[in-house]
Amino acid sequence: MGLRIFDLKTKVVFVSLFMLQYVSTDAQESSVELKVQTLKKDIAKAKNYEKLELLDSLHTLVLDKPEYQYDSIARKAITYAMELDSINLAGQYMSDLVFYYANSSETPEKGMLLFKEFEELNLKIKDNILLAKLYMNGGDSYFFSGELKESISLYNKSEIWALKAKDSALYARARTYKAGAIVDMGNYAIGSQLLSEVVKILTVKKDTSGLLIARNTLATLYSKMGFFENAKKERDEVIALSVLAKDYNSLQSNLHNASIDADKIGDQKSRIAYLKEAYAYGFKSNEGFSLKPIISYNLLRAYADNDSLIKAKTYYENIQRTYGTRIPIPYESTYRSALADYYIATHDYRKALPEAQKALNMFLGANLAEEVFESYNRLAKIYKERNDYKNAYTYTTKYNHYRDSVNSLKKARALSYYQTLYETEKRDFKIAEQASQISLLDAENKINKQWMLFGGTGLLLLFLIIYLLRSRKFIAYKKELQENFSQDLLHEQEKERVHLARELHDSVGQKLMLLSKTIKNTVHTNAKHLVDTTLEEIRQISRGLHPSNLERLGLTMAINAMIYEINSNTDLFFSEDVDNIDGLLSRTSELHFYRIIQETLNNIVKHSEAKAVKINIKKVSETIEMFIRDNGKGFSFDKNHSYKMSLGMKTIEERAKIINTNLNIESYLGKGTVITLSIPLKNE
Template identity: 55%
Template sequence: MNKIAHLSILFITSMYLLIPTLTYSQEALTNQVKELKIKISELEGGSKLKLMDSLSRLINYTNNPKLKADSIIRATIEYAYKMDSLEIAVARTSSLIFYYANRVNKPKEGINVFNDFKKKKLNISDNDILARLYTNAGDAYFFSGTIKESIPIYDEAEAYALKDNDSILYAEARTYKASAFVDMGDYATGSQLLSETAKIFTILKDTTRLIGARNTLAVVYSKMGFYEEAKKERTEVIQISKSQRDYRALIPNLFNAAIDANKNGDQVLRLKYLNESYYYNTPDESTTPRTKLSSIISYALLSAYSENDSLVKAQQFFNKIQNKFSNNKPVPFEYAYRSSLADYFIAVGNYKNALTNAQMALDIHLSTNNTEGIYESYDKLTEIYSGLNDFEKAFTYTSKYNRFKDSINSIQKSRALSYYQTLYETEKRDFKIADQASQIALLDAENKINRQWMLFGGAGLLLGFLIIYLIRSRRFIASKQELQEKFSQDLLNEQEKERSRLARDLHDSVGQKLMLLSKTTQKLGDENAEKLATNTLEEVRSISRGLHPSNLERLGLTEAINALIYDINANTDLFFTDEIDNIDNALSKESELHLYRIIQETLNNIIKHSEAKAVKMKIQKTANDIQVMISDNGKGFDLESKYKNMSLGLKTLFERAKILGAKMNLDSVVNQGTKVTLTITH
């Protein structure tokens, strides 16, 4: 079973994944089990254990209670311990946990098996078996509802997979962990993990798992309101599924794509995807459908044709549904069945039958707390009561619909904001790691030179050879250092581009929607909601300003620096004296941004660390250069110690200065303050 079915948010996808695919018919499997049991009863020792292990493997994926798979697997584990075959014992322990968690819906039994295994404290060296066991144990915790506890178990599964150099096991564990984060509401972390695993499956050319990971990622994007990203993922997955003729992946992906198209108001695309899913599921009406989704696809087509004034085709699907599904007990996917009937009766003007079915759909959604289904039912009921000329009830359901829609929009915005914040933090972390790797490489190169001098310094006969060798070595190291510096500078430039993009997305998308939400709550008179919306909007703007200085583009470099000083002056106890020449258009746009960042970071360091009372800034423009001087009267620091243990922030300042082609000096005396000078030739 594909454990992507973890995700409760997978709309319909998980439905087909829950259907086990057995190699044997039930009758054939039962007969084979009986034959193996007879043979096992006639054997002893290693031969018996080998057959018991084969039997356990055979029944591990069945959920037929008559076979009593758990008893057979337990007997195999017990006999394996008796025979001192730890490898088989642990492998079948993993199988038993899987059976309880993934086959017979007894995840707590799986947890008990896992805890009993840990108490034994066995010395197991097979990392492959341990990776599988911990992955299955993570599933047991997940399906038992203790989702948070599953994450460290999946972490251990990843660690064992890495030790075994098994990329597939590693990526699988991360995929299931992503499911856990998403189910806990952490869509940002979940989506990042899924992106990582999709890359691994792409490298491994594991198409089946790649389709599963990317389909899940598309659904997560959709839940965050990132419909374009979801569409991009899903379009590529659909193309891959078609090329591989993987219909069990293709059909639900087409169905999910139709759902997103409807949310975006693209009815043409909605009908296209639904008709494709219907065709691929049953290419010939006389054949057996490829998945168990025939009913819900038919309901969706009935709704789509009814809502788009295609009553002839709607009538055709209405008749099919009545003939094939309406008499089933229970009706498959009854919530969708009732909703589609309501859409059809609205289209033909039978508001009485429409009301009955819409109310039944609403009752099902309320019982399952399906927020999207509830607000869609409210919208339907508004239209029905309007058709019945009961405008009082129509207004009541309109109000309920608007409240639920605002709630869903707020949730999506919150998820989107969390995603951007997580992305920003990850960017900072990755930059720090890259910088550390860069410094380690530089130190390693310097140590290499020292070892060369010590090794060959006393070998006079090889002096000429060594001189040539060392010259080449120095050139290589200088080239390597140059490459490392270029890498750091490129990293800074890419970081600024990404910050700019994130700031623009926050301002243009999330910010605008929050502003609209603030105005809406103000009109409704809900002061608490208005205050929350206003505060959230200000937080988004603050994050946006931190990511990219919009003043730099709107006001120019000189006024942006003045605005920065004014802001610090207004919000701190620092006393500023400044003398700033107009330096607009003296530098390129990229250089202006780096200079602004240097000044911003220097002032931030003064605020955080210096304990200064006063700051002096002077920016002087001459015919040949720009000179920047920032000094404070704070506590200062020991320069020698500071250079030995240079912080990431200070390294970044010097890297930016290199990008500017500027000379930067840092002077500081303990208890006497600090002075930063920067000379930029223009």
């Protein structure tokens, strides 16, 4: 999607239309206010069905408008409709109000309570479409309240009613929302499969509206896992389809989400362009502009972040005039964070601090991890500029911790996603194998009936041979998949360890070093000691995460340094004989060999209760031979039941497989443990 660039003349026209929109909006609001007051007066005088008809008109007029006390009017309409036994109409009002609580007013708990009232009343509603909407909106209330399991149950019921109504669009929407709940529970692969299934159904049905919702959700799923290229590809196609369908609500939602992804990857030009386009499409929407507040807030943030303070001020003044006086303020958490960013950009840190703190409290209450760590970063900046270094350090530490947690969570999501796909592939392979075997059995039965006297025995033998060959193939395939997955997992762990080690050294370590130098000449000796001690601990953790000695000293010296460090910090007596093996292995093999020794020694320190350890590492002909023995308590080890091994022992075994080595472990209770390893150099 191309970026839109305005020349001076176009900008003037755009600003004029922008100001006309304010005038038009004010005129519309005055007209609505007059109609509301007139209807209220007429309702006070009317009775029976005439009163209900007027209440219905008032309900439709103020639908989703909190400034006219929509929830109070909707409840009066529900009560009066039930008094007149207009059950379906009362159900429709309930459905609209539950939707309002869940999706518009940010009070999903109220929606949950109202839906519970609906279930307790046991209304005899006969409209299947209405029931599907009620259960879907009820599911939204539970979803936005964090009750994901219950929301899935209600979405399932919504699907059932939609099927009874033969409404494929409604069915697909309920299934889409269910997929979103499943994704938020951590089942990314299942959610992705559900969404792909919905997309196929809607494509066949040519249901463009539902298709846009489903694909938008799929793009959001990719974004949550950090697959930004996949998300962009999906969004670009959805945006193009929305333009063709003139679905401006979908355009706003997708452009807004695209701006969030652009911000995450640092593409600020695209971020602003997406938001401006989303804002412009809001003027074309015939169904209102529910995202207008949050898009306005994010435009303010985008301009503030990119030093466009004149444009930022225009949006700031409009936001304060349009939304700042509302009760409640729409999307208040985003509103507060946008104001804080604007005040930071204008160097008004006194105003920025309370807004940033309010935003943080709201994000913490909603358990929004990414927004929380952004808030910590925002507060760290504010306190730093206010020369409050103690609080600045506190929030910087929290920011780094949350950032690493969020990044780790994304990696965990991706690994979970691929693992589930692996399990699904394995299951499908097994089902296909069973189906194939059943087909072969059926074929054999038919042949036996026809050729019982001639070739039954031969055909049975052939079948058994085929079955054994296919079984062996399946077992080999299964083993290969499992080994590939384990090796990929170890590879990702090493990458993450390198990342965390660098972050600790380059970010936290550097800041502690700077702090140490800052207080060096002060009287705070205790603080200086604490900083130095903490800095050394950070360095030890960093060295544990990634063995930098391998790169600086070489494999032989790195192993000796590790043995020396453990010898210095424990009561173990070490007897070591380590040949120079530098340059004999590839860098990858060196890392895995080092990790095997490290994990073995860690197990001895933690679990063996040994007094002495003997280590020999020798180059013998075309191999490197490793021998590690301790005189500890040992353990019961069975080579045929490796699934009972500890995680550490399994990791040693997997690393040994990766570098093509012969690993042997012998351990007996009370007699210690011996681990030998032989690495063939010809494979290197």
